[in-house]
Amino acid sequence: MSRLYEVMFIVRPDVEDEEADKLIDSLSTTVKNGGGVVKSAEKLGRRKLAYTVRKFADGNYVLLTVEASGPVVLELERRLRVTEQVIKFITVRTDEEDKRIAKMKAKRGVRRKANAEPAPVATATATAEPAQATA
Numbered sequence: 001m002s003r004l005y006e007v008m009f010i011v012r013p014d015v016e017d018e019e020a021d022k023l024i025d026s027l028s029t030t031v032k033n034g035g036g037v038v039k040s041a042e043k044l045g046r047r048k049l050a051y052t053v054r055k056f057a058d059g060n061y062v063l064l065t066v067e068a069s070g071p072v073v074l075e076l077e078r079r080l081r082v083t084e085q086v087i088k089f090i091t092v093r094t095d096e097e098d099k100r101i102a103k104m105k106a107k108r109g110v111r112r113k114a115n116a117e118p119a120p121v122a123t124a125t126a127t128a129e130p131a132q133a134t135a
Contacts, residue, residue: 002036004098005066005073009080009089010059013046020060023085027064030076036068054087065094 011020020043028038044061053059066073073091080089 002067002069003093004039004095005068005091006094007064007066007073007076007080007089007091009062009064009086010049010053011062011085012054012056012087013058013060015060015085019085020062023083024062024064027076027079030079031064031066031068031072034068034072034075036066036072039065039067041065056087059087 011023015023024041024043028041031038040063042063044063046058046060048058049056066076068076077089077091080086
């Protein structure tokens with residue numbers, strides 16, 4: 001069963017762009033060989049880290065959006081763990097979140113349609129009785 005994942009990893013700041021591209025290509029090949037699909041690979045650039053990781057204060061962020069099964073993602077994480085150039089990574093499954101957002105949008109659309117239709121206005125006809133004077 002194929003699911004959608006976002007894999008973000010941080011590459012050491014002293015790694016050249018060509019080496020980072022090779023790393024991204026090798027990880028993409030790992031996913032493709034396992035039967036998955038790499039939807040996108042974005043290099044987010046060099047950013048300062050919130051805290052030092054392996055004596056580095058900044059790093060190059062890379063985001064992979066992957067559609068694959070569980071064992072493929074496990075292999076991808078294993079490769080990220082043993083790659084010396086990668087100092088930190090995280091994998092997040094996003095398909096459940098996408099379903100939840102789509103459901104909320106559908107609900108909002110139904111609510112908007114209901115609000116857009118004017119409600120029938122009930123007009124009350126009042127019968128006025130003549131006031132009686134008491135003498």
